[in-house]
Amino acid sequence: MRKLGMNELRTEFLEFFKEKNHNILESFSLVPVNDDSLLLINAGMAPLKDYFTGIKKMPRNRAASSQKCIRTADIDMVGKTARHGTFFEMLGNFSFGDYFKKEAIAWAWEFMTKVMEIDPEILWVSVYEEDDEAFDIWHNEIGVPKDRIVRLGKEDNFWELEVGPCGPCSEIYVDRGEKYGCGDLDCKPGCECDRFMEVWNLVFTQFNKDENGVYHPLEHPNIDTGMGLERLALVSEDVNNIFEVGVIRNIISTIEELSGKEYNKDERVDESIRVISDHVRAIVFLVSDGVVPSNEGRGYVLRRLIRRAIRHGRLIGINDEFVTKVAKPVIDSYKGNYPEIERDQERIFKIIIAEEDKFRETIIQGLERLNSLIEMYDKKALKTIDGKEVFRLYDTYGFPPDLTKEIASENQLEIDETGFHEMMKEQRMRSRESRQDDGGFHSSEIIIETELKNTEFTGYNNMMEQASILEIYKDGVMVESLSEGDQGAIITDKTCFYAESGGQVGDIGTINTTGGKAKVLDTQKNASGAVIHYVEVMEGIIRSNESAGLLVDEDARKATMKNHSATHLLHKALRKVLGEHVNQAGSLVDKNRLRFDFSHYEAISKDQLMEIERIVNELIENNLKVTFNEMSLVDANKMGAIGLFEDKYKDIVRVVAMGEQSIELCGGTHVNQTSEIQMFKILSESGIAAGVRRIEAITGHNVYNYLNNLQNNLEIIAVNLKSNLNDVVKRSQHIVEELKEKEKQIEKIKLSLKSSSIDDILKGVAEVQGIKILTHKFDDVDMDTLKKLGDQIRDKIGSAVVVLASQMDGKVTFLATVTKDLVKEGINAGNIVREVSKIAGGNGGGRPDFATAGGKDVSKIGEALNTVIKLIEMGINK
Known part of the structure; x- marks a missing residue:
């Protein structure tokens, strides 16, 4: 057997499947995109669901990856055993309707016996009890003896998520020898002992499970395999458990130095060291992928991991800040394959330190309170900590209920989880504020279902078009015509109107026929790709099958284009000032202003905002030429284009380049030269969610109007302060100081009056x-x-x-x-x-x-x- 470390194994695996003509994929982010069924990526196939179902396509219908994963279902067991962990990498090869069982089984065997040089005599396999096809391939074609092929039931050998692709599977096991066994002469895969270690799971994806639990056969069966990199390293390095493989052992050495404790000497100490080494790896990659600590969702997972690590650090004598010190060897060990974690090191450390400091302020008081409760409950022989007390620990000390539960369990106590959740529910009801939109009707709320697809868009280069009216709708129902005063929807064979997409609002304008005139209030695109013009008829009658003149509101379009192009320059400036971790999280551009949401972990300082604004205006002033090109994704990547996930595996993408400063995938409309934007002014910067900030800004004539209004207001203030414009700041500061001094005098008088009594x-x-x-x-x-x-x-x-x-x-x-x-x-x-x-x-x-x-x-x-x-x-x- 070859002795290879984790980094070498990862390379060997990917190179092997590269030779088998697979697309070699970089690991996806731990944060799922467009998948509400998952909180975090927990398997190699999880980011690839749309490719298994055929919604999306790759250049080749086979791929391989080493995917970073997080699983938190067994988080309470991490540390208590030598095999549970939250963070791991999953090696996998995938077929999207290309090859199936025969090839998957043959290549897995080839990798294990030829590349890894594992003795075939210590390899066992399992198959789903009803999968005779897989059994025959293993026995008749690969040559595995029947007595080393085990049939197991659905619980063991049928792989599935809550929804999505699934199917029977076949697992490869390594016999680690009798010393790891239970002593049963009939011991084999499926036994609960540690003798037979499953290292590779070959899933034969034949079904798609819907939300109702119904299994639908896939027209083109797929292959999804998963092999834990840490487990493979365990076998290759011939160590007892995943915490003893070289990469993780290096991290443990740092923990030993910080704590003064030695691993493998005391089981309680070992438990804490395992928790820290596992959790800090997860923490580094979660923060690198844009997750920030919060009280819900994946942010809560991160917060829980950090706080668990801190507590276990205290248990082994590490009372000072230490998580970043353990994160350093994590980054050093993984940066070869994940260079982004080294680039993001400063940001990663900053977020960890902030959370560690925040928790340290409360953990001492919280632990004291919890220890007092445990002592009191022990004296009274009570076994369940009241939900109100659990809530009080959380509400007052910021002590997570999961941590309270864990510590209580260590002291043979339970917590009243129902009572805690009732208290949380009451708190939410007390603090809930009603938020209501204006409730105004908008015609685009009516969804038009039509078989028409992919309206030809001609509006990149012009704002006028002659088209044929194909369909007309009123109140969502197809009609032959719309009369004066009617609101409805018009679909044409082609259009110069941009349909709302990518954060850019839909165009407005007019549609004219020989018999009538309609005002276009909004332009949208439905699921089938048809462009819908939502209109109000101003004159006459608009009829189906007529020829129509389409005219976009040029002023509104140009103002919107300025704002859209400015978001690209803003994105560039943000990455330059704040760091490469900044990524677009959403946007909205219309004729009045732009709104740009982006990933960042803290408020932006005034100086940083000024620098960002300066850079954008400098790029505008430099009169960069804006070019538009359609090209393959490979060529776009070579150019350094950045963009949203949806574009990642399209065959052809549209690249918008502003000189060499900004290169992005984008389908929107833009100016031809950056100087057309004229000027850029930031109005506000704020946080809108955990780890997401928002900038609102204006461009062009809106900046001119904004500055004029400021000037007018300043003149009014000067008159009220009886000052001239040049001295208004000094005069206002003087008045404020006078008011503060008088307020102090008033407070002294009030206090004196109260004190006298x-x-x-x-x-x-x-x-x-x-x-x-x-x-x-x-x-x-x-x-x-x-x-x-x-x-x-x-x-x-x-x-x-x-x-x-x-x-x-x-x-x-x-x-x-x-x-x-x-x-x-x-x-x-x-x-x-x-x-x-x-x-x-x-x-x-x-x-x-x-x-x-x-x-x-x-x-x-x-x-x-x-x-x-x-x-x-x-x-x-x-």
Whole structure:
């Protein structure tokens, strides 16, 4: 058997199938594109579904890849065993209706026995129990003895996702010897022991499973194979488990150095080291592919992995920031095949450090609280942590419920998941804000179903066209004509109107016939490719089968073209200033402005925005020639064109190049020279989702109008400030400083007036079990003043619990402060203020010595304050 490491094995596999005339694919992103059935890519075939079903085509109908994958179903088992992991690479070869079982089986055997030089005597295979064809190929053509071919049922040898291509499979196993076995003389593949390791799964994709679970035979059966690269390395390097293969062992060495602990000496330590080495690999590739930590979806997967790694670091004595230090050998080990992770290293580290710092702020308090709960539940012999407590850990300390569950499990406890989710549901209901669109009717909401396909588009080079009206629709139903005042849809054999696509809105304009005139309100394209002109008839009657003159609104089109071309230049500037990780996440361009969404992990600074704007205007000023070419994808890639996934495997793509500065795949309309854009001005930059930012901007005459309005507003401000334009900034700053100083004086007076009554307030001090307690209600006192009063009262009393409330503008503010000596006795200001505020319909929390909360019901302030003494008496905080 050849001794090869993971990087060598990957190369050998891909070279082998390259010789078999396969397209060699780069690994797709871990983030699925146009596939709502998956959160993350979990198998080599997952990004290729459309090729299996025939929706998309490749230059050749066979391919091979090494696909990075994430599986989180068994995340709780990672570390506990030597074979579970979240991140792995899957080697695979695929046939899209080309070859089938005979070739797939023969090539798999050839690779294993000839390339890998594995002794055929230690190789076993399994087949689906009803697949006689595969059994015969293995036995009669390959020569595998019948006693080394095992028939297994659907659970073991039928591969499928929730929906999509699926079918029976045949697996190749390596017999690792009796030392890994269970001792059963009849032990063979299918046994739960570790003797027979499955390394390669050959899926014979014969069906397409729909959302209702029905299996439809594929017209052209496919091949989908998957072999874990880490498992193959385990066999090749002859080690015990995947954590001992060379690449991963290098990562573990770094963890050993950071922790001072040695692997394979203590099982609990080994568990944590395995978790960290696995999770950090997943973290690096997730961040590289644009995922950022968040509280939902794939962002939550990343956050959970980072936090699990941090916790296991603490368990083995790593209390300082360390995840990036482990990420470094990950990048060094994988950068040869994935150079993007080295290019993205700075961004990857920045995101990891930010999340690590964020979690470190809460993990200590959260762990202390959880450990106290575990101790309390243990004393009371309770086995399930209340859902409210799980929610409180999450809501107050940012402690993920999965981590709470994991730690509880380690202490033989469960968590009330139902109760937790009920609390989460209540929180969402409280915080939900109604968001409604304007609800206005738009004619394009009516979907026109027609058998007509691929209307000829002639609008790249002109804005006028003579065409024949093929079909007319009114209220979604085909009609012969539209009369004055009618709204409907017109389909022609060809058109100069651009149909909305790629973020560019549809053209507007007019359609004229000898009998009538219609205003085109919008232009769309339906699923079959027909271009739909949504119209309102302004004069006469428009009839089917008439000749029509089509005229695009030239001003609107040109303004839209400027904005569209500007998005390409903006994309270039963003990548130059922020980094190559920036990718388009969406756009919208019309005649008024452009909106560009892109992947980035933090807000853009003012200086960066100014530099981005400067670069775009410089490219406009350079009067770059804009060229349009249709070419093969291979040639487009050679040019360095970037574009959206949908274009990735089209035979012919349209490339829009602006000089040598911007080269993108794009089907939209553009200016001919960048100088036609005239000017570019950024209006806003904001975050719209986890890891996605948005820039809104304007171009051309809209910039001129914008600057004119600014000038007019500035003149009005100057008049109001009794200043001239040149001094308006200095004058406004002076007025602001004057106002701040007067506000300070007012606050001092207010505080003095309130402070003068502190002696009277102190007469209300109560005492419970030797603990001084003071509660008091103020009117019209803001939070800052309330804090200062709280400090003064606490300092005058000495050792005490002070809870204050203020009603202002119909709302309630609570403040609780506890002196340090009482905090040591277990009295917690955060717990007090939380319980108190609930009575007034609010919530809050904070540190043990100081906390604040809000409330909604001012009528409950007295009742809320009266509970403070009861809380102390009940010992709720001890």
